[in-house]
Amino acid sequence: MNTRTAKKRQAGNNGSGRRAELLALAARLFADRGYVSTTVRDIADAAGILSGSLYHHFDSKESMADEILRGFLDGLFDTYAQIVAADLGPRNTLEAVVAASFRFIRDHPAEVAIYQNEAKHLAHLERFAYIDERNVEFRNLWRKILTDGVRQGVFREDLDVELVYRFIRDTVWVAVRWYNPAGTLSADDVAQQYLGILLDGIATRRRRTKKTGETHG
Amino acid sequence: MNTRTAKKRQAGNNGSGRRAELLALAARLFADRGYVSTTVRDIADAAGILSGSLYHHFDSKESMADEILRGFLDGLFDTYAQIVAADLGPRNTLEAVVAASFRFIRDHPAEVAIYQNEAKHLAHLERFAYIDERNVEFRNLWRKILTDGVRQGVFREDLDVELVYRFIRDTVWVAVRWYNPAGTLSADDVAQQYLGILLDGIATRRRRTKKTGETHG
């Protein structure tokens, strides 16, 4: 059913413009209130139309989330892939990927928030199977950077790569909860600060820190 | 309304036990499916009773979340306060607080998950105003540790304390999403790994890393 709408979706999300507007509206609401708590009428109200009218543009609320997430993940993967393809070496690659991620937070905060907060639940639905697939891709990509770095002696060899990957991934993406593009720190500032900590730690450098710290005053 | 039940609750969660059971059940479901997506029937089903019967123990679904979150935040704050009171110096305090947090994730995963995923939305409700109050307390506590450390030369002086606080807070708590108590890594293992990275970074130590890294191969 809904042949016309379906056709348009097939045709790519350029066209109408109205589509993109509605999607952006929905994304912001999903991000702010949560996917389940956002009603179709909330979206329609924001667009100044009646809830039923939304179904001229989208098959369902789920489709909206789908389109939003798919677009976000595709864009993110493209970016990551380009960085990796540049072959900058583990350290620079890591820095570039982190910086790119913070820029994504700056440019697509709603999408990132949805990815952070809703992906886990949505991934259970068949149509969102690609979420887990993308997660696997991203994990591999990250682990390769880290593993290469360790092998090349750029990163410490005592690292638990899986753990480091998770820490980085989480820290970066959760920043969407507080990062404010209008604030004093640019996305690149934040990235630099984070990379500073990640690479060199917050401790001062008198001597190498032992596994279990002895008492310092 | 529900004066009788309320009275009992006030009196402490002595006796019943059933209360605690139900609360634990609810917490797990809230954590797994999200607060809004968890129906009262889900909880009742899990407890083997009818949904209406839950209201013999609790005033509302909201009260359950309230009780869960309140208990969690009180417990967490007590723990933090004890550590701070021990006056171990910034570095050891930081290590102790991080370790304690991972132990909370191990021991109260559902509560932590609810705090992570639902607190933001619930905090809008008047009855959950204490969430924001606690957040302020925690922020002050963390910032003091970091600020003291910088002043004492234990932590680098070029740190943006607010940013570091956020990175730590987020990284630690988001770990609830993947930390598995039944896995090979103990909570303390994870804490040590994280502290290792946080304090000393992941980079190897040939030379001090510059602010803006030139190309290292």
Next chain:
Amino acid sequence: MNTRTAKKRQAGNNGSGRRAELLALAARLFADRGYVSTTVRDIADAAGILSGSLYHHFDSKESMADEILRGFLDGLFDTYAQIVAADLGPRNTLEAVVAASFRFIRDHPAEVAIYQNEAKHLAHLERFAYIDERNVEFRNLWRKILTDGVRQGVFREDLDVELVYRFIRDTVWVAVRWYNPAGTLSADDVAQQYLGILLDGIATRRRRTKKTGETHG
């Protein structure tokens, strides 16, 4: 079921005293909030016990209303019957019945209110069939007084007896909504005022009022 309780009820409502207390409590609540809007727990709360415990005394909420209404109607009928038996003549009988009614309002405001507000709905239930029976008795009683009065020339012969009966009945009983025993007017005061109006009207007595009043300044 509930043999013991049933036995006690059979035995007459003297005994316990607790029974009467509870019934009085229930009556007041039924009167104030309405029968449907009064919950069994409201009554139990007022009595300082748990709602389930009420069922030691009464079979059901309906039984309480039943007992209250039955008692009220029996008492009222006894009173009316005694007045009629005194054979005072239509006018004095009418005055006595009106006065007795206002005294009932003073002494049993809750019961009267329940009769006024709930009887209509309860009467549909089989167990409350006696309500309509009583209403018929009362109607006959009232109509006889009026008819006798007309026949004896004490009351105007152009009266529509049925209508007069309804006007009197309604006006008297609805007074339960506003009559305040603690106020300045005694029940007998109110009765006298009403009888004054009912018997002689509120118009001044220049001349007999015509059926359709011409214009008076």
Next chain:
Amino acid sequence: MNTRTAKKRQAGNNGSGRRAELLALAARLFADRGYVSTTVRDIADAAGILSGSLYHHFDSKESMADEILRGFLDGLFDTYAQIVAADLGPRNTLEAVVAASFRFIRDHPAEVAIYQNEAKHLAHLERFAYIDERNVEFRNLWRKILTDGVRQGVFREDLDVELVYRFIRDTVWVAVRWYNPAGTLSADDVAQQYLGILLDGIATRRRRTKKTGETHG
């Protein structure tokens, strides 16, 4: 919420018609079964739709009662105000107001019944505060008629105006419980009968009735 619907309501009950239909249905049910005992499903069933569909037209069950009562009280007040404005003198004004009231009973029996039976309870809710305000207005209006009449010597000077006002008000409105528009008596017949009694009393006119009646045979 339900902004759209609300907007339409504001705009006047033009167009829809459906709204008015549903409201009339609801009014009849509220009147017959009582407000609390009438379920939203009852109303929907009567309208041949599902209960949820009612919420396309109204915000809540309460709103329906609100709209019904508000409309009724506004209409009634307009009518009374016009009569008062005609300045017919106390007696004719009283007659006109009584007659108008019985016509309201004839034309809007459901609304009157709701006013009689439910207003007291609803008035406790903030949104129904206007009920008490209207009651005050009506009371003033009635008392003025009576007071003027007494001052002009048209009504007896020994009247307790407040009491007379209450008797009239109650007698008139309670008639909604039994008045049947399809019966032999027209609303104006009933009004005339009642006015006959109210003005001149039911007693025959040999002599002025004394305060306390001596024995007549």
Next chain:
DNA sequence: AATGAATGAGCCTTCATTCAT
């Protein structure tokens, strides 16, 4: 494209009642 009316399923909650202790 959009409206407006409706569906149908489900949600949170209430409440009279039961019953083992």
Next chain:
DNA sequence: CATGAATGAAGGCTCATTCAT
């Protein structure tokens, strides 16, 4: 007599979705 836990039915309301106009 009373408690405390539970039942089962129902109630008001929400919401994604459909569809004729």
